[in-house]
Amino acid sequence: MGGRDPLRYFRLEARELVDQISAGVLDLDQRPGPEPVGRLLRVAHTLKGAARVVKQKEIADRAHAFEDILVPHRSGDAPLAAEEMRELLRLNDEIAAQVALLEAPPPPEAPEPPEQPAAAAGEPAVRPAAPDPAPVPVSAPQPPPAPEPLSGPGRATTSDLDELLDAIGETNAQMMPLRDGCGTMERLHRSAEALSDQLRAGRSAVDGPVRVSAERLAAELGSASRRFTDAVDQIVRGLDDVRAKAEGLRLVPAGSIFTTLRRAVRDAADAEGRRVRFVSRGADIRMGAHLLSPASGAFLHVVRNAVVHGIEPEPERLTAGKPAEGTVTFEVERRGRWALFRCSDDGRGFDLAALRRTAQERGMLGPGDPPPADRELLDLVLHGGISTSPKVTEVAGRGIGMDAVRDVAAQLHGEVRVRSTPGEGATVELVIPLTLLSMTGLMVEAGGATATVPLDAVRGCLRLSAAEAATATSSGRILYDGSAAPFLPLAEVLYTGDTVPDVPGTGAAVVLNCTAGTLAIGVDRLCGTSALVARPLPDLAPASPIISSVSVEADGRPRLVLDPEGLATEVLRRHGSGAGTAASPAAEPLPVLVVDDSLTTRMLERSILESAGYQVELAASGEEGLEKARASRYGLVLSDIDMPGIDGFTLVERIRADPELSGVPCVLVSSRAGAEDRERGRSAGADAYVVKGEFDQEELLAHIRRLVVRS
Template identity: 65%
Template sequence: MSGDPLRYFRIEARELVDQISAGVLDLDQQPGPDLVARLLRFAHTLKGAARVVKQQEIADRAHEFEEVLIPHRTEDAPLATDQMRELLRLNDEIEARVAALEPAPAPGADVPAPPPATGPVAGPVAGQLEPGVPPETAPPPRAATADVDDLLDAIGEAHARFGPLRTGAHALDRLHRTAENLADQLRSARAGGADTARLGALRLAADLSALGRRLTDSVEQVERELDEIRGRAERLRLVAASTVFTALHRAVRDAADGQGKRVRFEGRGGDLRLDPHVLALVNGAFLHVVRNAVAHGIEPAADRAAAGKPAEGTVVVEVERRGRFAAFRCTDDGRGFDVAAIRRAARARGRLAPGAPEPDERALLDLLLRGGISTSAGVTEVSGRGIGLDVARDVADQLDGAVTLGSEAGRGATVELVVPLALLSVQGLVLEAAGTVATVPLDAVRTCVRLLPDQAATAAATGRMAHEGRALPFLSLAGVLYAGAAVPDSGPPGVAVVLAADGEAVAVGVDRLAGTSTLVVRPLPKLAPAAPVIGGVAMDLDGNPRLVLDAQGLVAAARNGRHVQAGAVPAAVERLPILIIDDSLTTRMLERSILESAGYQVDLAASGEEGLTKARARRYGLFLTDIDMPGIDGFTFVARTRADPALSGVPAILVSSRSSAEDRQRGAEVGADAYVVKGEFDQEELLAHIRRLVPS
């Protein structure tokens, strides 16, 4: 038996607790015998499992949970308020005891940081929460990061072993051609044994050809499967947005119970999978936002009836992807923000200058977001909301996001937090255009249409394509990806991919489709600001970045008429190539993309030693080198090229994360012609340096 007897129980118990927590909250809103029966099954399973591993306290509380529910097995009527409170209390105690079974992390282990402390909720909301309410954290991801990293490493190692197989396939192909040449030579021979030798050579060629085809097909199939496995393994690092809905639902329920109100919670967009760190931070902020929406936005039943509203209020939390961003939006159907109270509080606290023009509603809401405004010494219509907004603003600052407020008097308020995506899992359609492979999110694809040559030529020339009785804007993907540089001649696009975003549809011309793939999208670093049509990058099995397109950016580009026809961009002026030296694969590839898009030829080196070897073997117009590399660093590389008469005239640019005056001075002393700091990187600044140093 395993040395940890609770190992499997913890996994099962966590899942059952999650199901019970969500089920109890659903039962509060949608009572019925089916849901009661499902909750009884969960509780009974948990009770039995707990008894097996001698966790009697958990088993006892699961039994008490059953006792509350059993009388309602055949009833459609809602449970009494005290019964719901008892179920929630037992659920909290079970959850706390299951959490206590988690083993302590090993010394030095990488433990995910908890979300920042959000402080107590002001006013009666805090005082009326049940004592067993769990802490304000998002549920932890189900897969340990270390385990996922090990899985990804194993997949990478397995893929590395395909290198010799690919080499072997090429060798077999060469042997096949050699055997065919031998057969041709023997065919013309007149020696007595020539026929036998010729037949043997032909048989060898046939066998080698068949073996080579089988080997190539097998390698390609396994590589496709590994690509899919890697995408799914990376996806394990992400967490579904729905994992925060249960905690938010519970917060709404507790706040409504404390205020004597009836409030329905709805969660939408829960299938979107996001970085768990982002979800944890947003969860901490939105716990305050939804509580205050209930306490100070949703009116009492009598006031709602007088306003012609249903007695039950509604709080909706929606999550949606917007290109490179995720939007979290909380909407209620309450009274909205009390603009007059905000104005009075702002004047009382000196936030509005005497004699200044009266601010409009938008300006007042902006003041509210800045914090420090409370409409009274106690909790009033806006004081509780202010705390939630302070937390939301702090989270936005931490994640480089933004918070916006909306309000309509008597109809409700909206708090929206938009944050950039660090990681995002999507299903993608793999495209190829002019030799470049890219991926577009599959949820933006409406259909794909094969183009005849004359149709492709007309669409590329006019920027419009007829589809289902409409003239859609047409965009050549090759023309956009190679903007400002010569587009490789790959012929007219063979397929139009019809995309939809922001309520508009466009057609994007590509050379071919290469299937679908599960991938994790990463944002582009500040080192390489990209065009709006680029949403991020995903790593392929060889560790190379693959562009992920942004549907909104493509729609905007097509709307603005950027339908560049493949081959229409004039060829770039012939220049000496540029040598990029950096030990980071991602940085090398991104810098190459920037320079090639600007029309430069590029060679790559992964170390200072390799850079010196290449510099002495070919003429270059410029060296672009990192500083911090194993072996020969960037300072040493530049110094050695300056000491070499054959290389001393080649300009050099240092690109580094170092920003101190001492490092800049040292770069100048060794002979660098420019120094670019990665943290302050500007693509146009780099290209301006290159244009100044490399003759056109």
């Protein structure tokens, strides 16, 4: 086991197994069945065996008790009783606490005892036996350790990894003379071969031994050149592999914080006597631990508040036509150089009346002040110390939840956004700049320079003939997927203010999706895809807005990573806002109003639109939709047709008849697919008509990008 630290490898294994048990218990709570039970049994059994090997009896006993609860449920789909789930969670917490105690640094090794005098004749030579690793005593159940989803035994610190990456970069740079030496050796080899050929052709002009020596020299130089080149290539590949692994350790998957948040939701729901499901997305997005760790701590408060303040008791949900089980959704997205963390719930939303009373009691609203708008009230939540909970409990009521998010945003130079719809739910978003992220990029060459485009922004690529490239460059547009997209040769923006090198012209177009819409850049050639780690540009190296970050090649050379949003801005600056389907990204789209009497449809459409970056407000009837449209500014109205009272056709007609609203774009979404209904929609003034039976998310978003009004 290693003389200095007999628990070294057990700590590594135990922490990993505890994480698997934590996630497995929460899986079992939501999806009972023999498969998750069997998986948990295997993990618990492995932990029990490992603990017994290193004489950690307390951990082994709890793992055994864990097994005892699960064994009767190895067959059948019946869920575990509530008491059994609580006992599993309690045992899991105690095991985690035990493992956390073992992770404390071991005490310094005691000095060697002084030599004992030699034993007298006939006396046994006795030395004290080294004690076995003592089990950690537990006098009472202990609380689980503070969540540490991003660090564990054996994980190198960020500074250590940065030093390693710097050392690899320096070593790669030092390899440059060796690479040059390979070229020199190859040139010498070719020269020796040429000399040998000349001597052989000269026949008797030179003695035979000289000719033989020249041939031997050429052969030896060729052999040495191959060995030298192979050795250098092997070293470079090894360094590249080490660099890639170190970069991977430097970044952490966002899913590493999901188990902690999921457990927080489960515990809060159990404390409040509610049924709540936790949904997560974006687990594979990798970023620096220094971003994930504070975000995790902040959203622990947010998800608890979503359960306690947002999710209604079951009878109240059923009365409102909602599922008995509430849902808290946590998502992580990467948007260019930004990371977005979003927590949303399908509960009652913020209690605006209670917020107004609390703000007045705290002196945030004066008695003579005009009533604040809903948005202003929600902004007050971010000022801290405001809670609408009537009592302080273990999970909420102190008004510190939004404080934590606000502080993290300030710490990481980010932004917090809060949205709420009464009766529909609330959303809290944290947007922070990325300092290091992993991505797959499309490498392109333009004007002799190589750059990388984030692959998740690439919609497609087109091969262009010389005539097509010339036409696209002169017109500033290119035809793609049936519509004209703005077009700009990449070399023109890479070499702003300089003469573009004389290299082969544009041979391909890369079509990009961005917030503004669809655009295309012209490149000389496509160079394939590669995984990379992007870093921010140094403060002393300002660059064009089309550059988002930089990646470092294996040989230490930097490669520019392009920003699709910056490219869109440049395209519009050169060609104007009417150049194609894109609109100025500097102008934020106004909120979209979704009108539908079906809760399911409203929530689905809201999810689609919010995922695409739009703010969304909801109305459950045509009458409510018309009232909201008259009270606020919207960039677009998305409405169902068949609704009680004012139907979708009538709603669009009344919007068109109102001088204040007549310019608001309207899209009808309906299960009616007949030509007569489509014609009636056009006659009413609808700008687009989408059939639910033929529903295409991309088609809907394309209509909205084309039509939505921006502030």
